[in-house]
Amino acid sequence: MRQSNLSERQLAELFNVSRSTARKWKNRDSVDDKSHCPRNIQTDLTEAQEGIIVLVRTTLLLPLDDLLAVIREFLLPDLSRSALDRCLRRHGVSNLKDLYPKD
Structure with a gap:
């Protein structure tokens, strides 16, 4: 996707995602899926x-x-x-x- 000459709009239509998602994918350094977990667990306890x-x-x-x-x-x-x-x-x-x- 990063190497593609297609526009963000064309990529979005091709993969059936929003233009902002296509933009994020195109600008990523790797193809690995990022973690959905929070980086810092927020807790009130020390x-x-x-x-x-x-x-x-x-x-x-x-x-x-x-x-x-x-x-x-x-x-x-x-x-x-x-x-x-x-x-x-x-x-x-x-x-x-x-x-x-x-x-």
Whole structure:
């Protein structure tokens, strides 16, 4: 596409995309698809807070709602349930069954 002599309009019609998309494709350095994930994950929690949350989860093996109550009481009073769940998922400790010791 980059080497093509066709105009942006012709390329857009050929590939059935908008002219702005054709322009982006034509100006790209590579043909690899770019990541759709955000470069920086935005979170209200610091690394230290996340570490404490993960430590409490893996040590006490509390269900999500009980863990939320403990974290709200002692660490972050405004923490939402969904933010806590996202934190646990990020660190691979969201499934309580996987955390129990295997016999």
